[in-house]
Amino acid sequence: MTDVLLQVNDFSIAYRKHGEDLGVVDHIDFHLNSGESLGLVGESGCGKSTTALGLLKLLPKNARILSGSAQFQGQDLLALNDKSLRNIRGRKIACIFQDPMSSLNPYMRIVDQLCEPMRLHLKLSKEQAVQESIKLAKQVALPEPEKSIIKFPHELSGGQRQRIMIAMALSCKPDLLIADEPSTALDVTVQKQILDLIKSLQQEMGMALLLITHDLGVVHQVCDRVAVLYAGRIVESGNCDSVLQRPRHPYTKSLMRAVPRIDGDSDESLAVIEGLPPAIGQIPQHCAFANRCPHAEDQCRDNIPPLEDINDHHQCACARYEELEHD
Amino acid sequence: MTSLLEVTNMSVRYPIYTGLFGKLTDWFTAVDAVNFSIEAGQCLGLVGESGCGKTTCSRAILGLLPISAGTVSSEGKPIDFDNPQALRDWRRQIQIIFQDPYSSLNPRMNVRDIIAEPLINYRVGTKAEAHKRVAELMDRVGLRQEHMQRYPHEFSGGQRQRIGIARSLALQPKILICDEPVSALDVSIQAQIINLLGELQKDLNLALLFISHDLAVVHHLADHVAVMHQGKLVEAGERETIFTDPQQDYTKKLLAAVPSVPRQ
Numbered sequence: 001m002t003d004v005l006l007q008v009n010d011f012s013i014a015y016r017k018h019g020e021d022l023g024v025v026d027h028i029d030f031h032l033n034s035g036e037s038l039g040l041v042g043e044s045g046c047g048k049s050t051t052a053l054g055l056l057k058l059l060p061k062n063a064r065i066l067s068g069s070a071q072f073q074g075q076d077l078l079a080l081n082d083k084s085l086r087n088i089r090g091r092k093i094a095c096i097f098q099d100p101m102s103s104l105n106p107y108m109r110i111v112d113q114l115c116e117p118m119r120l121h122l123k124l125s126k127e128q129a130v131q132e133s134i135k136l137a138k139q140v141a142l143p144e145p146e147k148s149i150i151k152f153p154h155e156l157s158g159g160q161r162q163r164i165m166i167a168m169a170l171s172c173k174p175d176l177l178i179a180d181e182p183s184t185a186l187d188v189t190v191q192k193q194i195l196d197l198i199k200s201l202q203q204e205m206g207m208a209l210l211l212i213t214h215d216l217g218v219v220h221q222v223c224d225r226v227a228v229l230y231a232g233r234i235v236e237s238g239n240c241d242s243v244l245q246r247p248r249h250p251y252t253k254s255l256m257r258a259v260p261r262i263d264g265d266s267d268e269s270l271a272v273i274e275g276l277p278p279a280i281g282q283i284p285q286h287c288a289f290a291n292r293c294p295h296a297e298d299q300c301r302d303n304i305p306p307l308e309d310i311n312d313h314h315q316c317a318c319a320r321y322e323e324l325e326h327d
Numbered sequence: 328m329t330s331l332l333e334v335t336n337m338s339v340r341y342p343i344y345t346g347l348f349g350k351l352t353d354w355f356t357a358v359d360a361v362n363f364s365i366e367a368g369q370c371l372g373l374v375g376e377s378g379c380g381k382t383t384c385s386r387a388i389l390g391l392l393p394i395s396a397g398t399v400s401s402e403g404k405p406i407d408f409d410n411p412q413a414l415r416d417w418r419r420q421i422q423i424i425f426q427d428p429y430s431s432l433n434p435r436m437n438v439r440d441i442i443a444e445p446l447i448n449y450r451v452g453t454k455a456e457a458h459k460r461v462a463e464l465m466d467r468v469g470l471r472q473e474h475m476q477r478y479p480h481e482f483s484g485g486q487r488q489r490i491g492i493a494r495s496l497a498l499q500p501k502i503l504i505c506d507e508p509v510s511a512l513d514v515s516i517q518a519q520i521i522n523l524l525g526e527l528q529k530d531l532n533l534a535l536l537f538i539s540h541d542l543a544v545v546h547h548l549a550d551h552v553a554v555m556h557q558g559k560l561v562e563a564g565e566r567e568t569i570f571t572d573p574q575q576d577y578t579k580k581l582l583a584a585v586p587s588v589p590r591q
Contacts, residue, residue, distance in 0.1 A: 276485075
């Protein structure tokens with residue numbers, strides 16, 4: 001099953017500040033097949049959340065989509081009006097955000113919040129929706145589902161709230177789930193439970209997953225494919241195993257070496273990427289990593305390297321990736 | 328050899344007030360009879376999940392929270408937290424780096440004043456000497472001296488954390504508490520700060536209490552590891568023993584939950 005569910009082309013977003021457009025996402029292309037999971041990784045400010053929110057036009061007012069298209073089931077998401085988008089958000093494409101406390105309404109009981117999308121999109125009656133909510137609560141392994149869902153959000157723990165967010169996202173059986181740092185605010189042991197839950201539900205329901213995270217370990221645990229973002233551009237993408245075990249872009253390579261490991265040699269100091277990523281709105285018109293890259297040459301500062309195929313399952317945007325293969 | 332920092336049977340309890348008139352009804356024990364010690368030049372990693380009492384522990388050691396039972400001692404002498412002069416002397420020896428480099432620096436002070444503040448507070452040296460010391464410290468932590476007049480908002484997260492580190496070193500403390508110093512930073516910046524802390528600890532022979540929820544970071548820096556769960560120390564020992572041969576179920580569970588990155 002390799003039909004393309006979401007095809008994003010030439011997608012650019014900028015934030016407007018003092019009458020100037022500051023580019024955040026710079027002409028990116030990616031696709032997502034049905035039932036597949038794609039991890040979008042990068043450091044803060046690289047444009048990963050902006051990309052995800054941009055797909056559903058949930059960006060703040062000062063953001064502008066400069067170019068691009070996002071084909072989803074025969075429709076261009078970026079060309080739709082608000083009314084048509086409302087039928088897609090929550091129903092075809094659902095979202096989970098980082099902080100479950102600020103995504104839930106503190107004045108509403110859990111059950112009412114769970115029922116809302118089902119009553120709106122699936123036109124269920126109140127009784128049906130409540131029955132479905134109990135089923136969902138069981139599916140996401142909430143303890144004592146009948147009792148828990150009549151509580152208010154503040155009565156639940158962070159992990160339980162994130163389970164509610166997942167239940168809510170899954171309630172209309174979406175084709176695509178966008179999860180923006182779903183486990184970052186949680187403890188390690190709870191993080192593992194939540195990631196395992198997302199992964200098993202994704203496989204069970206056959207939906208596609210776009211997972212946004214800064215943590216390469218999380219991507220490795222959950223995703224089939226990965227796209228590495230740096231300063232608003234995809235620098236490397238491909239099958240998770242291939243990219244994480246044999247990274248080819250100097251940025252991905254250095255990032256992997258900079259991660260402390262629990263089985264590593266701790267007497268050695270960590271590999272460091274010198275310098276800082278370019279500031280927002282200052283993405284250079286050449287390889288954005290050139291100023292921090294130990295292998296940068298003059299050609300790297302001439303133009304933007306395109307994302308080239310290394311093989312069918314691995315793409316890399318570096319002018320020198322072939323020479324640097326064994327570095 | 329006596330330890331630079333020795334915590335014996337330390338407990339910290341928070342009062343629980345209920346009802347309209349705030350009647351004291353119960354106590355919550357956040358830290359429950361905890362024991363550990365750190366020698367000069369050693370790093371103890373204190374790990375655990377949120378709410379387990381790690382931060383409460385660090386605050387009690389600094390005298391920022393009252394200790395309900397037990398003692399904190401240094402070089403064999405217990406610290407008298409009720410004596411203001413003793414507390415002041417103690418805090419000259421022990422300094423802290425906080426988690427959030429945004430809220431732990433005063434936005435209205437420039438970098439020079441921030442780093443010099445401990446020196447002024449303890450009336451160390453003249454103004455010119457303080458100025459020279461600030462320049463030295465900025466060099467040491469990898470900040471540029473030209474940036475002395477800048478304000479915190481002009482720096483990135485990693486650089487702000489360097490400012491916090493420089494400030495904590497100003498009084499040449501013997502013990503440094505790091506409370507989740509890298510969890511707000513990106514991976515590439517996190518590596519820079521971890522390496523800096525490792526170097527400083529070796530060069531200055533500091534005793535480091537490194538508090539973190541991230542086992543991989545602790546594995547990288549600590550010589551000894553103590554695992555905390557619901558206010559109690561469940562397991563403590565040499566780093567390699569804890570990571571390769573954990574005895575307690577809780578430690579095993581914690582280790583198994585760390586998402587791993589494949590080797591290249």
